[in-house]
Amino acid sequence: MKAQLLLPVAVVLGAAVLSSLFIVDEREKALVLQFGQVKQVKEEPGLGFKIPLIQEVVKYDARILGLPTQPLEVTPLDDRRLVVDAFARWRITDLVEFREAVGVGGIDAAQTRLDRILNAAIREVLGAVPSNRVLSEDRTALMNQIRDRARAESGALGIEVIDVRLTRTDLPEQNLAATFARMRAEREREAADEIARGGEAAQRVRATADRTVVELTSEARRMAEVARGEADAERNGIYAEAFGRDPEFFAFTRSLTSYERALQSGNSSIVMQPDSEFFTYLRSDVAPADRGVAPAAAPTPAPAAPAPTTAP
Incomplete structure (x- = not known):
């Protein structure tokens, strides 16, 4: 009779013990909550304990996460509109502060708020410089400024912005046609200038060649006349000598x-x-x-x- 009673008790105790255990992976961090209040922070991987039915475990990704921003239209200092998007890498640094800031939304809520922070930082930094600097290949200083501003704003969320990279800086679609037309006109003007310079050089070469032809022809004619005169003189001398003999x-x-x-x-x-x-x-x-x-x-x-x- 006692054995029959001990078996259910053992099962209940075993289930209670198992429900009080939780495992934290090396890629995770965990919070033990009791009625919404943080009772325990588990950041190291391994086995943890909680009170069954009263406490719950919430796990978060401890790895470095990525956040691609949506294309954003900004106006640099020279009022030339640009379409910019960026990619940020971030991670959770303070679990308690993170939980208090985002609540039950977790990672998705944090990325939504971080996206707004990044957009504001991009507008503020790129709006203070001319568009040529934004479009240049050396944008490291600008990206570092955006990262620092986003890091300062996102510190209250319990996260750290590790890096921010501008992935695209283009003109809006409605401005591309006008920009391409202006570039085409500039290239055509440069081509016309090159053609004009080439034509001028060709005229100089042609004039030099014509002058050389005239000079060579005149010199050849002069030499021919001299040779013809010398031949006639020699011929007349032979005639005169022959006449004198007989x-x-x-x-x-x-x-x-x-x-x-x-x-x-x-x-x-x-x-x-x-x-x-x-x-x-x-x-x-x-x-x-x-x-x-x-x-x-x-x-x-x-x-x-x-x-x-x-x-x-």
């Missing part, structure tokens, strides 16, 4: 050249006097000097054939 032979060859040019095949006719000197070597094979005719006084070439006249 005037009769020179006159004979010149006459044959004149006959060859004048008596070519064709329907042309020559009208002249029969006793003309042009026919001297056709009438006789004796030179004018041998027939008592005085030779020419000057050493000039034989007379050329007269211009042919076409008979009517």
Whole structure:
């Protein structure tokens, strides 16, 4: 009979003991609450105890948590609107203060309040600097200022803001078209300037090339005329030397050249006097000097054939 009574008692005692135990993971922190009041703080991992049915255990994440903010439109110092969003990393540092600040909302309520704190800090810091500084790659100082302001404001929540990073800084959608149009106009103007400078340089090169061509052509013509004059002088010297050696032979060859040019095949006719000197070597094979005719006084070439006249 006693054994039958002890068994239920043992079961009840065992259930009471088990319900009084709780385990805290190394990634967690726990609070033991009694009617909403904090009775125990358990921050170290391990086994904990509580009063069954009277006390309850509330656990919170002890790791570093992340909070991405929603895109926020800010107006920097030069009144150029920008769309900015950030990413914050934070953790719970004081469980009792955290519980008193957020109540039963826990992590979600803390992130909602931290989001508002970050938005206010972003507006305050970025609104005091020009947009060029916000859009530059070196924004570390600005992010540190946002982190410090958010850390000071969030200290009352029992949390610590570890870091804040600006993930995007863009222009609003309605300003992108105008900005792109202005950038396109600037690039087109730069391209037009480059084309104009290239055209000017091309004109200079072309003018230099044309001047060089004229100079080279003139110099080549001058040298050709000089060479032609020297050749003519050399030719005349040879003629004069040949005439001085044998005037009769020179006159004979010149006459044959004149006959060859004048008596070519064709329907042309020559009208002249029969006793003309042009026919001297056709009438006789004796030179004018041998027939008592005085030779020419000057050493000039034989007379050329007269211009042919076409008979009517």
